[in-house]
């Protein structure tokens with residue numbers, strides 16, 4: 001069985017077993033011994049340990065991988081002065097796709113009205129944390145200590161340092177060439193680690209999902225069905241309509257292949273709910289299965305995982321309209337525009353880990369003049385939506401990488417079209433696409 005199918009099977013099995021346990025544990029008359037065995041030894045024991053080790057191992061490889069790939073990427077671009085245009089295009093696409101995502105979310109939620117029939121049953125309370133000043137946010141992108149940036153996993157700082165180093169390497173003559181070849185070798189080695197993790201993914205994905213679904217309160221979804229399904233529909237629409245239309249019109253590539261090759265990445269995103277933890281797999285897939293040259297992917301994918309969160313912006317758009325409807329507060333046209341702007345910015349500021357989209361939602365609500373306590377209304381169903389929106393977030397990163405690579409002639413279409421390219425997380429000693 002191919003790795004993709006094994007991961008997808010593990011995903012379905014984890015969800016099924018977790019839901020079954022959930023059902024049994026909420027049924028009266030279940031023997032105490034069974035309850036203890038399942039709750040303490042399986043869910044709180046085995047699944048918890050395996051899941052946490054799996055996520056830790058994914059995170060482990062993020063910093064070395066981003067650092068090395070970005071250096072290799074900027075080394076090969078250093079001479080050609082394409083770095084600037086690629087950066088501008090990438091940022092442009094990330095911002096525009098996010099703004100489209102919020103706009104579509106606002107449009108659908110005004111149309112559907114998920115909060116119109118909801119009664120405020122409980123007194124909601126939510127303590128929002130105040131955001132740091134903009135000047136600090138900007139200054140914080142530039143590292144003063146590269147080792148600290150890496151130790152703390154500050155992705156934007158790592159990106160800045162790697163770009164600078166890559167540029168310097170490509171302009172340093174013979175010594176630069178020697179260092180560049182060292183980093184190219186190192187990249188192959190780090191990718192090997194990703195390959196090992198992908199081979200272990202079925203177990204990790206299974207454990208994470210079995211644990212999550214056995215403890216998740218599915219009942220909350222019924223209470224918030226209108227909100228939940230509105231967010232879900234817009235997420236699916238954005239992934240299957242907006243991205244595919246964008247890919248088809250801007251590159252002429254078949255979106256079906258993208259969807260097919262992204263499935264294992266979705267399984268990672270869904271089970272970890274973190275674009276950051278999924279980053280190693282996204283990068284490997286974009287380079288080796290979709291054929292984006294490392295010089296583009298090494299920049300676009302880590303940057304995207306950090307700042308491009310269309311799925312998160314969609315949740316925030318729907319949540320804003322939902323909360324305004326529940327509280328009976330009419331939103332003006334200016335408020336809608338403010339929401340589009342702030343949700344786009346908030347998605348940049350959202351860290352690529354589970355649940356942060358809900359925290360930055362406070363920013364959007366505040367700007368729109370809505371009560372931040374409204375967040376308490378939707379917390380109950382956020383984890384499941386987080387899993388789906390993370391899958392959308394990483395799809396956005398892959399799509400923009402393809403578009404930018406295609407416009408820069410840094411896309412190997414043969415790899416994109418080859419269904420077997422890196423199919424099992426490995427194509428022996430292959431060089432990155434187009435290299």
Ligand code: ASP
Nearest residue numbers: 274275312352355356357
């Ligand atoms: N979990 C999301 C991600 O990592 C961020 C969020 O929306 O909370 O992409």
